Amino acid sequence: MTSSADQKPSNSAVISILGKKVFGRDGEDMGRVVDVLADSDGHARAAVIDFGGFLGVGNRRVAVDWRSLQIDPSNADKPVILSLSREQVNAAPEFKESAHPEQAIVTDPSARAPAAPAHQQ
Amino acid sequence: MLHTGHTGAIAEESDHAANRGLDWFNLCVANIQTGFGPFVAVYLVSQGWTQTAIGIALSIGTVTAMASQVPAGALVDALRSKAAVAAISVLAFTASALMFAIYPIPLFVYLAEILHGFSSCTLGPAVAAISLALVGRAAMGTRLGRNARYASIGNGVGAALMGACGSYVSERAVFFLTAAVTLPAVFALLPLRRIGAIAPATTSPTSGTTPAAIDAAPPGARRAAVMRVMLDRRLLIFSACAMLFTFANAPMLPLAASTLTVRVGHLASLLIGACIVLPQLIVALASPAVGRFADLRGRRPLLLLGFSMLPLRGLLFATLPSPTLVVLIQALDGVAAACFGIMVPLITSDVAGRSGHYTLSLGVVGFAIGIGATVSTTAAGWVADHFGSQIAFLGLAGVGLAATLLLLTLMPETRPPHLPGGVAASDDTGLDTVPARLLHIP
Numbered sequence: 001m002t003s004s005a006d007q008k009p010s011n012s013a014v015i016s017i018l019g020k021k022v023f024g025r026d027g028e029d030m031g032r033v034v035d036v037l038a039d040s041d042g043h044a045r046a047a048v049i050d051f052g053g054f055l056g057v058g059n060r061r062v063a064v065d066w067r068s069l070q071i072d073p074s075n076a077d078k079p080v081i082l083s084l085s086r087e088q089v090n091a092a093p094e095f096k097e098s099a100h101p102e103q104a105i106v107t108d109p110s111a112r113a114p115a116a117p118a119h120q121q
Numbered sequence: 122m123l124h125t126g127h128t129g130a131i132a133e134e135s136d137h138a139a140n141r142g143l144d145w146f147n148l149c150v151a152n153i154q155t156g157f158g159p160f161v162a163v164y165l166v167s168q169g170w171t172q173t174a175i176g177i178a179l180s181i182g183t184v185t186a187m188a189s190q191v192p193a194g195a196l197v198d199a200l201r202s203k204a205a206v207a208a209i210s211v212l213a214f215t216a217s218a219l220m221f222a223i224y225p226i227p228l229f230v231y232l233a234e235i236l237h238g239f240s241s242c243t244l245g246p247a248v249a250a251i252s253l254a255l256v257g258r259a260a261m262g263t264r265l266g267r268n269a270r271y272a273s274i275g276n277g278v279g280a281a282l283m284g285a286c287g288s289y290v291s292e293r294a295v296f297f298l299t300a301a302v303t304l305p306a307v308f309a310l311l312p313l314r315r316i317g318a319i320a321p322a323t324t325s326p327t328s329g330t331t332p333a334a335i336d337a338a339p340p341g342a343r344r345a346a347v348m349r350v351m352l353d354r355r356l357l358i359f360s361a362c363a364m365l366f367t368f369a370n371a372p373m374l375p376l377a378a379s380t381l382t383v384r385v386g387h388l389a390s391l392l393i394g395a396c397i398v399l400p401q402l403i404v405a406l407a408s409p410a411v412g413r414f415a416d417l418r419g420r421r422p423l424l425l426l427g428f429s430m431l432p433l434r435g436l437l438f439a440t441l442p443s444p445t446l447v448v449l450i451q452a453l454d455g456v457a458a459a460c461f462g463i464m465v466p467l468i469t470s471d472v473a474g475r476s477g478h479y480t481l482s483l484g485v486v487g488f489a490i491g492i493g494a495t496v497s498t499t500a501a502g503w504v505a506d507h508f509g510s511q512i513a514f515l516g517l518a519g520v521g522l523a524a525t526l527l528l529l530t531l532m533p534e535t536r537p538p539h540l541p542g543g544v545a546a547s548d549d550t551g552l553d554t555v556p557a558r559l560l561h562i563p
Binding site: 016018019028032034035050051052053054055056057058059060086090094096 | 155158159160161162163166167168169170171172280283284287374375377378379381382383384387389390391393394396397506
């Protein structure tokens with residue numbers, strides 16, 4: 001279902017991200033997107049994900065690298081898939097509003113990313 | 122003695138119905154309030170709200186609740202039927218819950234926050250005033266113990282129900298459920314609808330200033346009477362203690378819960394749920410005994426017991442124990458909550474119960490508690506960010522210790538000395554059948 005990148009209409013399709021649930025590769029609920037971090041080029045660098053807690057108590061925020069998200073607007077159920085594991089997300093530092101939020105961004109070390117065109121200082 | 126116009130049997134029966142009604146009302150209201158807490162932020166995120174907008178909505182709620190405490194207390198004093206006040210406050214909750222559920226756009230969410238913030242400030246004092254009118258001073262502690270028991274059952278059930286609803290149905294469904302629970306709450310008030318009218322009758326005939334007498338007094342004398350109540354030394358000391366208590370208490374659970382989320386992963390939600398429900402269970406079990414002990418022996422030992430839980434809990438959390446221990450330490454929160462929750466309306470009723478300014482005084486204490494809660498969440502968050510949660514827990518333990526010492530050195534016993542020890546004025550509570558030795562808290 002959420003297979004290859006060459007699906008017919010989804011190339012130009014877009015989807016609203018704020019508030020969307022994020023799922024792991026195995027379908028586990030990983031939290032919700034609460035914010036998006038962008039760089040000076042206007043590219044999205046990271047998504048802030050809020051997860052855990054109970055009725056709003058004890059939840060936690062981490063910023064995950066934008067490239068660790070697979071977004072499939074044609075998938076109505078699970079349009080946003082995170083390639084990071086639960087362990088990687090738990091080990092990540094808490095995301096805070098600070099002068100340098102980019103330091104808290106978690107990247108996927110095992111990712112196939114050959115330094116995507118989005119960013120290279 | 123309260124119902125001079127009735128025959129004993131009828132009075133007893135309607136008394137029983139009124140007490141039952143108040144039990145159910147407390148249960149439903151606690152249930153309703155579960156949805157309006159931190160969960161609002163979770164819901165608004167699910168609706169695609171930005172962090173800034175959510176922050177504004179929550180701040181509007183906090184500011185309204187803070188600004189309303191004292192005026193709402195004064196308003197409840199001025200209104201004759203406290204049951205009507207309670208009913209209208211609950212219907213305001215219905216409206217807020219439906220606005221959240223149906224139109225989560227800024228205008229309605231902000232309105233709902235204002236409505237909910239204000240009516241929370243009228244509801245609590247109205248319930249306390251109904252309780253006092255229902256049972257009188259001698260059995261007030263016992264009645265407040267019952268209130269606390271049913272409220273904590275409502276909290277526990279609410280957390281389980283709303284938590285399940287939020288994760289298995291939808292975040293939005295939580296607010297529909299909340300709105301639905303307001304209906305049984307209003308029904309529970311039916312046997313209480315005449316209670317407000319008998320409030321002046323509970324005033325001891327020896328005390329001189331009945332609310333009616335104050336109503337008739339010239340405005341200058343009235344203002345002086347209000348100031349005398351609000352500036353009562355015991356009320357001010359107790360307000361300061363309550364502020365410090367809340368300062369130390371409010372951030373502990375969120376702080377402990379977020380350390381759980383870091384360390385336990387997907388089981389964290391379950392453990393945090395346990396951290397919320399376990400204290401409620403303790404409150405449900407302990408508060409009747411706490412209330413009776415307060416009536417028979419006095420308030421100070423219970424205050425000290427409840428307050429001393431804070432430094433203990435802070436120290437234990439600071440040692441960063443295993444996740445299971447975190448849940449167990451939360452049991453101490455139950456002991457503290459049972460004592461504190463009953464002592465706030467009880468001590469205030471000792472100081473101002475007969476003055477005609479009872480709910481105004483509750484507003485003053487509530488304002489102090491609100492300041493403590495608001496300031497401390499920010500302060501503890503800042504300390505945890507910069508120095509780690511261990512230092513934050515130690516700091517909170519220090520504030521808790523300061524509160525306990527302030528209480529120990531300055532706060533007098535407020536139990537009226539002329540109350541009969543071991544005999545209750547209301548026979549509805551079974552109070553006089555309980556041997557004194559059973560009343561000690563282990």
